[in-house]
Amino acid sequence: MSSPVKGGPEVVLRLAGISKRFGPLLANDNISLTLHAGEVLALLGENGAGKTTLMNILFGHYVADEGTIEAFGRPLPPGSPRAALEAGIGMVHQHFTLADNLSVLDNIAVGTELLWRWRSDRGAARRRLLDLSQRFGLEVRPDAPVGELSVGERQRAEILKALYRDARILILDEPTAVLTPQESAGLFETLRRLTADGLAVVFISHKMNEVFAASDTVAVLRAGKLVATHATASTDRAKLAELMVGRSVKPPAPAPLSPGEPVLELAGVTVASGHGRPLLDRVDLTVCRHQVVGIAGVSGNGQTALAELVSGLIRPDSGRLSLKGSVVEHGDPADMVRRGVARIPEDRHSAGLVGTMAVWENLIAERYRDSSFSRLGVLRRSAARAYAREVIEEFDVRCPGPDARTQLLSGGNMQKLILGRTLAHGPDLILASQPTRGLDIGAVSYVHSRLLDARAAGAGILLISEDLDEILALADCVTVAYHGRLTPLLPHDRVSVSQLGLLMAGHWDILRDILPETVHAA
Amino acid sequence: MDFLSIILDILLSAAFWTAVLRIATPYVLGTLGELVCERAGVLNLGIEGIMTLGAMAGWMAVYQGADLWTGVLAAAACGALLGLLHAALTVPLGLSQHVTGIGVTLLGTSLSYFVYRLVLPQASTPPTVEPFQPLALPGALAQTPLTYLAFLLVAVVAYVLYRTPVGLAVRMVGENPAAAEAQGLNVTAIRIGAVVAGSALMALAGAFLTLSAFNAFFFNMVNGRGWICIALVVFASWRPGKALLGALLFAVFDALQLRLQQASGGVLPYQLFLMMPYLLSILALVLVARRASYPRALMIPYRKGER
Numbered sequence: 092m093s094s095p096v097k098g099g100p101e102v103v104l105r106l107a108g109i110s111k112r113f114g115p116l117l118a119n120d121n122i123s124l125t126l127h128a129g130e131v132l133a134l135l136g137e138n139g140a141g142k143t144t145l146m147n148i149l150f151g152h153y154v155a156d157e158g159t160i161e162a163f164g165r166p167l168p169p170g171s172p173r174a175a176l177e178a179g180i181g182m183v184h185q186h187f188t189l190a191d192n193l194s195v196l197d198n199i200a201v202g203t204e205l206l207w208r209w210r211s212d213r214g215a216a217r218r219r220l221l222d223l224s225q226r227f228g229l230e231v232r233p234d235a236p237v238g239e240l241s242v243g244e245r246q247r248a249e250i251l252k253a254l255y256r257d258a259r260i261l262i263l264d265e266p267t268a269v270l271t272p273q274e275s276a277g278l279f280e281t282l283r284r285l286t287a288d289g290l291a292v293v294f295i296s297h298k299m300n301e302v303f304a305a306s307d308t309v310a311v312l313r314a315g316k317l318v319a320t321h322a323t324a325s326t327d328r329a330k331l332a333e334l335m336v337g338r339s340v341k342p343p344a345p346a347p348l349s350p351g352e353p354v355l356e357l358a359g360v361t362v363a364s365g366h367g368r369p370l371l372d373r374v375d376l377t378v379c380r381h382q383v384v385g386i387a388g389v390s391g392n393g394q395t396a397l398a399e400l401v402s403g404l405i406r407p408d409s410g411r412l413s414l415k416g417s418v419v420e421h422g423d424p425a426d427m428v429r430r431g432v433a434r435i436p437e438d439r440h441s442a443g444l445v446g447t448m449a450v451w452e453n454l455i456a457e458r459y460r461d462s463s464f465s466r467l468g469v470l471r472r473s474a475a476r477a478y479a480r481e482v483i484e485e486f487d488v489r490c491p492g493p494d495a496r497t498q499l500l501s502g503g504n505m506q507k508l509i510l511g512r513t514l515a516h517g518p519d520l521i522l523a524s525q526p527t528r529g530l531d532i533g534a535v536s537y538v539h540s541r542l543l544d545a546r547a548a549g550a551g552i553l554l555i556s557e558d559l560d561e562i563l564a565l566a567d568c569v570t571v572a573y574h575g576r577l578t579p580l581l582p583h584d585r586v587s588v589s590q591l592g593l594l595m596a597g598h599w600d601i602l603r604d605i606l607p608e609t610v611h612a613a
Numbered sequence: 614m615d616f617l618s619i620i621l622d623i624l625l626s627a628a629f630w631t632a633v634l635r636i637a638t639p640y641v642l643g644t645l646g647e648l649v650c651e652r653a654g655v656l657n658l659g660i661e662g663i664m665t666l667g668a669m670a671g672w673m674a675v676y677q678g679a680d681l682w683t684g685v686l687a688a689a690a691c692g693a694l695l696g697l698l699h700a701a702l703t704v705p706l707g708l709s710q711h712v713t714g715i716g717v718t719l720l721g722t723s724l725s726y727f728v729y730r731l732v733l734p735q736a737s738t739p740p741t742v743e744p745f746q747p748l749a750l751p752g753a754l755a756q757t758p759l760t761y762l763a764f765l766l767v768a769v770v771a772y773v774l775y776r777t778p779v780g781l782a783v784r785m786v787g788e789n790p791a792a793a794e795a796q797g798l799n800v801t802a803i804r805i806g807a808v809v810a811g812s813a814l815m816a817l818a819g820a821f822l823t824l825s826a827f828n829a830f831f832f833n834m835v836n837g838r839g840w841i842c843i844a845l846v847v848f849a850s851w852r853p854g855k856a857l858l859g860a861l862l863f864a865v866f867d868a869l870q871l872r873l874q875q876a877s878g879g880v881l882p883y884q885l886f887l888m889m890p891y892l893l894s895i896l897a898l899v900l901v902a903r904r905a906s907y908p909r910a911l912m913i914p915y916r917k918g919e920r
């Protein structure tokens with residue numbers, strides 16, 4: 092649906108001179124952007140660069156301090172999501188905005204009818220939803236409560252929510268951060284269909300391969316400023332990385348080290364699930380000092396149970412778990428910390444940090460009973476603050492200071508905080524679950540290099556990740572989780588991404604080709 | 614044995630069920646009102662005070678010469694006003710819903726007594742009005758119009774919550790206000806509206822006491838009924854149909870204990886019987902409400918543009 096005006100497709104969106112302050116922080120600094128029908132614009136930038144803020148202004152969640160927005164040639168009133176929706180703007184938020192207890196259909200239809208009607212027209216809403224779902228290949232279950240949906244299904248519901256409202260401009264804020272590779276591929280297929288239909292798309296991502304696969308234009312934000320807009324074809328990874336971070340980014344390479352004595356040993360560990368297939372099924376695994384063991388797999392194949400086991404949240408139903416050679420009988424989280432296990436949890440918001448508490452409180456959360464931080468049951472606040480200042484300095488956490496509320500940090504800085512807490516005490520075993528999810532490339536390479544430093548210093552690292560590139564870049568050995576089982580350890584230089592993909596899908600027969608010497612039956 | 618046959622006799626008498634429906638009425642109205650507020654994400658602990666004010670205002674209007682239905686409307690209007698106060702403090706200003714609610718209860722209660730004393734400085738026995746009369750229908754069905762209204766309102770509230778766009782909007786702001794806002798809804802307006810409407814319903818419960826169950830306004834006449842309604846909402850898992858069930862169940866226990874008290878003829882201390890409905894309610898709550906799925910945003914103030 093290109094416009095009759097000559098000189099290319101019509102301009103559907105024009106941001107002019109947008110600025111936004113949060114207290115002393117200038118989150119958006121005089122940003123101007125245009126978007127055309129059928130165009131896919133990728134918005135890049137470090138964590139905390141102001142991408143979400145800009146999109147929230149566009150959608151009316153925030154009001155800009157300065158600047159104007161025009162959609163389809165008409166000015167958009169600030170601060171009103173309703174006005175944005177009516178102007179044809181739809182947004183899929185970084186954190187989903189769906190009500191878990193309501194059905195998919197309810198979530199999509201709410202607010203689309205006049206409030207004061209005697210009856211909602213459910214029949215018409217359902218027909219419209221199913222029609223859209225078919226047209227764009229977005230499968231949904233209209234009557235399922237959102238709480239029962241997988242992450243991928245939730246995201247489809249979010250996109251349908253926008254399409255249901257006839258969105259002509261679709262904003263996707265880090266849509267692939269929580270998707271499996273297969274789900275991401277499906278999403279980009281959908282985006283192609285939508286843009287063929289004339290929709291304009293803005294998507295935010297930290298993953299370069301997505302940017303090059305899916306976008307026409309890239310815009311780069313750095314510290315609130317728009318530093319460049321390029322046609323995607325005329326640029327390359329290294330250049331974009333440098334624009335984002337302000338310096339060139341080199342991925343760290345692991346130095347070859349020979350593994351030391353074992354720190355973690357699992358022997359025949361089974362964890363029952365209460366119903367059906369066990370969460371972990373007769374798992375054997377050894378992690379040694381100076382070694383990174385990567386666990387690949389589609390999420391939901393036992394990784395969560397494995398992580399909970401090693402952090403002491405659950406216990407094996409049968410089998411044996413040993414740390415540094417001694418069997419752990421009744422592990423609990425505090426005991427595991429004392430035994431030298433440090434963890435980077437999968438979800439930093441729910442299991443990693445307490446958002447409403449200060450940075451220093453979060454930093455001593457795992458060891459506030461240590462004599463250095465408390466005496467006779469009273470916290471030694473100044474010692475704790477001094478320690479927090481050291482960690483902040485050492486791990487380059489950008490925040491106003493030890494007393495800042497953790498909630499206000501950007502995602503990347505929260506992760507650095509967790510990293511600081513994890514690594515500061517020289518742990519023996521590091522459990523890293525999705526350690527770089529949602530992080531920008533600068534932060535990713537920082538996290539990777541710190542983990543490799545810990546490996547060099549003698550820690551064993553159990554790396555659970557859905558990002559195969561990350562696993563192959565860091566791990567000495569890889570194992571694949573499928574239905575609660577783990578493959579034998581595979582040396583990282585003997586497997587390829589495509590082989591891992593097959594193993595993740597359960598085709599374990601190819602193990603014979605990878606490890607001819609050990610013939611294992613799956 | 615003897616005891617069982619006494620209970621059987623009671624359960625089989627029409628008079629017992631008439632009493633049950635009458636006793637249940639204020640609980641039905643109060644629980645519905647609280648349910649509407651909580652479904653929108655606002656806990657309303659002002660219920661006890663709002664019921665008291667409704668009881669006083671309804672009665673006072675009739676005592677001053679208004680007809681009964683005008684009295685009912687006056688009660689609802691006063692309840693709505695007090696609800697507006699609660700909503701104004703908790704929704705746009707985001708104050709603690711507990712503290713504000715308790716404040717509203719204290720205010721509503723003392724305001725009622727104050728106005729009553731102001732108008733009737735020296736009444737020692739409470740003056741009476743001519744209350745609603747039971748409609749001439751057989752057996753348990755002979756109830757006053759407000760009871761019928763209460764039961765009708767259960768269906769109305771259920772219909773509005775589950776079948777109309779505005780009901781869906783109310784449920785949405787109680788579950789996830791950020792999502793509601795992203796759908797273009799005005800969270801503040803919807804929450805205020807729900808609290809005001811719910812509070813009007815609570816005031817009807819009060820008006821029932823002075824204009825139907827009794828014919829005068831006494832001090833301490835609401836007597837904790839509001840708090841029972843708060844528990845009944847949990848018992849009902851925030852569903853109108855189950856709220857009706859809960860109110861009826863509580864009324865059955867209450868009516869039963871009264872009669873058993875009489876039948877026991879003073880052998881057992883009467884406090885034991887008084888305790889019974891509450892004990893049984895706690896038991897029912899433990900059994901039923903463990904799996905209740907509560908409105909996720911209940912008691913969480915929503916502030917636009919904050920993370």
Ligand SMILES: Nc1ncnc2c1ncn2[C@@H]1O[C@H](COP(=O)(O)OP(=O)(O)OP(=O)(O)O)[C@@H](O)[C@H]1O
Binds near residue numbers: 140141142502
């Ligand atoms: N409501 C708010 N109050 C205070 N500060 C805020 C608020 N929203 C965002 N910020 C700050 O503004 C800056 C930009 O945040 P924003 O969420 O836009 O970053 P982002 O580019 O989306 O980062 P990420 O890649 O981590 O999602 C951050 O420093 C953040 O802490």
Ligand SMILES: [Mg+2]
Binds near residue numbers: 142144185
């Ligand atoms: Mg963001």
